[in-house]
Amino acid sequence: MNNDSITVFKGDTSRLKNVIPIQERVEPNFYQQEVARIFKKAWLIVGSAEDLIEIGAYKVVDVPPLKASLVVVRSDDGKIRVFHNVCRHRGDKLVHDEHGCKKSFTCRFHAWTYSNSGTLTGVTDSTQFLGLDKDKMGLVEVHSEVWENIVFVNFDKNPRQTLKEWLGPIYDQYAGFSANRIKIADHRVVLNTNWNLAVNAFCEGYHNLYIHKNTVPDYQGGKTNPKRHRAYLEVGEHFARYSAHGNPNHKATPAEGLLYKHSKPMFPAFTHFNMEDLPPGVNPSRFAQWAFDIMHVVPNFVIGPQANTHSIMFFWPIDHNKTDVRVMRFGFKSDRPSDRIAQAHSITRGREVLREDLATMETNYQGVASGGIPYLFLSEQEQLIQNHYRAADDLLRDAGSQ
Numbered sequence: 001m002n003n004d005s006i007t008v009f010k011g012d013t014s015r016l017k018n019v020i021p022i023q024e025r026v027e028p029n030f031y032q033q034e035v036a037r038i039f040k041k042a043w044l045i046v047g048s049a050e051d052l053i054e055i056g057a058y059k060v061v062d063v064p065p066l067k068a069s070l071v072v073v074r075s076d077d078g079k080i081r082v083f084h085n086v087c088r089h090r091g092d093k094l095v096h097d098e099h100g101c102k103k104s105f106t107c108r109f110h111a112w113t114y115s116n117s118g119t120l121t122g123v124t125d126s127t128q129f130l131g132l133d134k135d136k137m138g139l140v141e142v143h144s145e146v147w148e149n150i151v152f153v154n155f156d157k158n159p160r161q162t163l164k165e166w167l168g169p170i171y172d173q174y175a176g177f178s179a180n181r182i183k184i185a186d187h188r189v190v191l192n193t194n195w196n197l198a199v200n201a202f203c204e205g206y207h208n209l210y211i212h213k214n215t216v217p218d219y220q221g222g223k224t225n226p227k228r229h230r231a232y233l234e235v236g237e238h239f240a241r242y243s244a245h246g247n248p249n250h251k252a253t254p255a256e257g258l259l260y261k262h263s264k265p266m267f268p269a270f271t272h273f274n275m276e277d278l279p280p281g282v283n284p285s286r287f288a289q290w291a292f293d294i295m296h297v298v299p300n301f302v303i304g305p306q307a308n309t310h311s312i313m314f315f316w317p318i319d320h321n322k323t324d325v326r327v328m329r330f331g332f333k334s335d336r337p338s339d340r341i342a343q344a345h346s347i348t349r350g351r352e353v354l355r356e357d358l359a360t361m362e363t364n365y366q367g368v369a370s371g372g373i374p375y376l377f378l379s380e381q382e383q384l385i386q387n388h389y390r391a392a393d394d395l396l397r398d399a400g401s402q
């Protein structure tokens, strides 16, 4: 480690590489391997459960790498279930609305009906079907689990690990981190880039001083940490995370000063608050000048816990050169107008920062795909990216040896 770094490192870094041959990784053939060996085997986020409170509430989620449409629904028994959005009769798409609340779903084609628990409850002209056993013709369920209000699925017929085993030590470290939050922003954009490069852009703070110099010029680092080295970096089997250093000398803008007087400070403010209220996974080293964390969950999911807010980001590959980027922000529940205004300010500023991040992705892909460089050359501050490729290679190899 360099002497000028403030970073505390944790985890097994012995298998990380700072040189990543990259050209073959953005080729169509490599992408097919990733789909078969990573996306068909891993636990994958399909969204937040915060908008599935009522019984019957559902949303339709596309999973592009698997060319799948799913229905995520809170069934009559209160459990969240995930089904292939495919009618068991002849396979038409069952639910066409993006979201809603229903006791049952009826197929538009020949009007077969299913309960929100997936049971086939109605077959039109049923005496015409030889050997019909409705009990065997429910919607096909996908393995799913909910972790801290986040819904995960696994497309493997027999997942080799439960979600708890997949997440390992972080599973129990985030209890309640998203409690009393509501979704305040939902961004989606499809970019001509490779999904690995898109994930990578959110897994380091090295770019912060440069790409974000106009939007958040002095929010991190400060005199004691001018290069904005991360306060904490940890790598694990299916996760990696860092903590960022807030700048104690940041000068609030007039708008921020006004808003934070009448509301809870949110991004881009990084305020001091009671660390004891944080679950152990958030700011794990209890760094006093903590600004926010970034945690990458393998393969394509990033969580960003922060004071009074957090974000979740996931990156669906549509093809080797096309990625569907989803970013959702969550804020504290409140009906006070001052809080709503503060949240709107935070959303707007966050969106500007996000645009700067997204603006790198297509040119980054073009450069790599052109063969202009043979490999990525990564610093210690980019260890989350190193871990991303280590984990991807492990999954590619393990699935291949089955």
Ligand code: FES
Pocket (backbone or CB within 6 Å): 087, 088, 089, 090, 091, 092, 107, 108, 109, 110, 111, 112
């Ligand atoms: S395909 Fe749905 S009822 Fe025929």
Ligand SMILES: [Fe+2]
Pocket (backbone or CB within 6 Å): 201, 207, 208, 212, 353, 357
């Ligand atoms: Fe950024």
